[in-house]
Amino acid sequence: MTVINHFISGVETAGNGTDTKPVYNPATGAVTGELRLANRDDLDSTVAIAKKASETWGDVSLAKRTAVLFKFRELVASHVDELAALITAEHGKVLSDAKGEIGRGLEVIEFACGIPTLLKGEYSDQASTGIDVFSFREPVGVVAGIIPFNFPVMVPLWMAPMAIATGNAFILKPSHRVPSAAMLLAKLFKEAGLPDGVFQVLHGDREVVSGLLTHPDIDAISFVGSTPVAKHINEVGTAHGKRVQALGGAKNHAIILPDADLDNAADHVAAAAFGSAGQRCMAISVAVAVGDAADLLVKKVEERALAIKVKNGTEADADMGPVISPESKAFITKTVTEAEQAGAAMVVDGRDLVVPGHEEGFWVGPTVIDHVQTEMCAYTEEIFGPVLVVVRVEDLDEGIKLINANPYGNGTAIFTSSGAAARKFQRSVDVGMIGINVPLPVPVAYYSFGGWKASLFGDKHIYGPEGVSFYTRGKVITSRWPEANHASGASYNFPSN
Template identity: 45%
Template sequence: MSHNVPLLIDGEFLPSSTTQFIDVTNPANNEVIAQAPCATDAEMERAIASAAEAFKSWKEVPVSERARLMMRYQALLKEHHDELAEILSQETGKTFADAKGDVWRGIEVVEQAINMPALMMGETVENVARSIDTSSFIQPLGVCVGITPFNFPAMIPLWMFPMAIAAGNTFILKPSEQDPMTPIRLAELFIEAGAPKGVLNVVHGGKDQVDILLNHKETKAVSFVGSVPVGQYIYKTATGNMKRAQCFAGAKNHTVIMPDANKAQVLNNLVGASVGAAGQRCMAISVAVFVGDSKEWISELKPLFEEVSPGLWNDEKAAYGPLISPKAKARVLELIQQGKEQGANCLVDGSDFTLPGYESGNWVGPTLFTDVTKEMAIYQEEIFGPVLCCMCVDTLEEALELVNSNPYGNGTSIFTGSGAAARKYQHEVEVGQVGINVPIPVPLPFFSFTGWKNSFYGDLHAYGKQAARFYTETKTVTSRWFEDDIPTGPNMTINLR
């Protein structure tokens, strides 16, 4: 039986007074399991006002105390790890093992937030001029906003609000309306950890609610993860309102396979990195570029793809689950059909896959294309489904040209036994995150998530040191303390002497 997902406003979990709700469905059978409210304008104003009021006192809380809140929070997240993963699985369709990974990668960012005292240390130089010292201080911005996608409902909210709040800001989270139950449970645990009221608020809805957050005078920074068109809109709107913004958008991630690579490792990694999580990862490998004689390995991918079996979240044998929605499934099927019509060779076709007893679910089986060219829709668009496109080139230079000509620059990898080839690739490739014999090179949270080109709009990236800078301002103070000698007159120049 479905229930209405609450709002979190001013420290209380409240039912919305709205009459507009969005169904939250189980992707395995599309049964409604909850309803997300579209928060009213008044509720949005209350959430923003609560965050703005809480900021006045929260910014004065010592950073060490804010870090201790994060310590308590990460302990609760670990204690409830499996519970969170089960909620996540039921509303996304992810396998339980994959859902646990989603939660754990978020916990790692909370652990990085505990390090905020070190990340907020300023700098000091004594005697920049005679008897004059200059210091810099790192201070929070105010009310920050996070708009998160469906595909990582634990990890990506945890990319955002723990770092922002540890830095002294207050936060308004607008999670995906497709899977809001996991973020609400994250918020419940945050309140249980001792977060003061108003420090974190959670609202639900769609574009109307997002627009209020983007245009409100009290919000100072916006972090977004999602599609390219929405990312561009949010970035332009936020920055047009003089707000700081970081928007993580689309991807088309290539893996380059050199002939000297370990073949077994390459093939196994290609399968998992392309169809894992039903391909609904912004760092999924969707294009395999075979260099020279490695093209002979493509035929050996076919049986590996045919062995992959999607299934329910609690089926330990399931490789991955359904897509998030019927709309997502229809889009993936349309792109698969376009690939066939445009001349690609579909070695393994998952278009007709269904799970017995769950025929109404959003299932797409693993799909493998060869003979793919740059002009095809399946190459140009981010499919966001369990589909791998294989391409062949003669040299590493041609592979680099192919990858660098793509408008996206989120992630890439190269499989090789040659240090020289790896060094050339990592140095010359125009992509933010590079793996060497690692298929999905997502950096751990003491680094930052660094997509390039059309995969990112903004200057400072998520988590790591860059997040600490994104959520703060730097203030410099230049000071002189006079001794007994009194100046004989005013200094009429800009010179500090």
């Protein structure tokens, strides 16, 4: 059994905490590791090291910072197979999917390598006689990143390269379910030449999270997770004077119009619903079938769901792996059962799936539920599993109204051949990220990722230009260099031009 430690001040260490948690392989149900949890002393020492490191790292030249990031990017790219194996072993997603998330993380590292152009300020010569005004941005100091289980590499790479490129120190608190990939990232940062203390990994439970939210030397919090926790993170963090970006949950809808290519729509809706066993905040969990599209769409999605190969993610032909835990499986099963009892139609039922040779794994098969009503738990809850619910509406206007009434506003999509319908949709929905004939509208690295409403707390999205803004603070300087023996022009009046 592997023992997973912390990474503090450039070295792997057991820390002072005595509590541990088991780490599972979801495909087999076996305990594969023992994770050491930090105590308050570990937290305080880690933050103190980060604070000291931030004071010097923020003064390092942009050229040297980017040199480290370029090297880190090459190291991550050369360790894709190793990182993917760690993800699959602890998360369960198939290897190709794990490699895909690493690829999206690499894009953000590449964006962060351009930090010299992203941190350029502005300059106004002769704003008033003999007076110049200019601006620049400085790092906030020490940033804590608290991440979910579903993207053990991509989400840290959405945060840490941006924070580090802009001159901050970064403390990563991974999910206790998927801790190993974070440790490899820490070692790759060190190999890339990052000074000790600028990137650290601290494992822990609620005590550590609470400590990060309230510690006086933590300046900013980046969080991705469920909406209730995101709301709590934002409230507690901001109450303690911290800058917070907290990305919450989702209930992502895809509207399918009768004029859409229904084979194309079914392909993409099925992939977006069942990829990674539906454990994505950008998964399509609601298919909004408009008018005559409904019956044929449901039939086509059913065919695709039944064809999905659910296996151990290490198998070459696997399309989908297990869910993360027995608790997750139980919640998914309970929610599907309640929908069935409330009158929804079971099209594909994955509740009793057994994978031969992996009977102790945490398996739920692709599930499709038709004729779902908006008051059903299958619609109101973020199931976070391989469940697609189908809601039928009469027209596009009803579909838009349905989406806007939902408390979440993370991502949405429309499948249509009508440019007019697509344009109406993109301008009318109260959602932060929109796909047009694209099921997973995750923005590329030079835009920013984030939703609206209950999917985001705080005013800055993650990575991209808003990520640069979040991890820095602006300064504006008004400068005058009077000539010797020149009248100052000082006045008791409020200064003006």
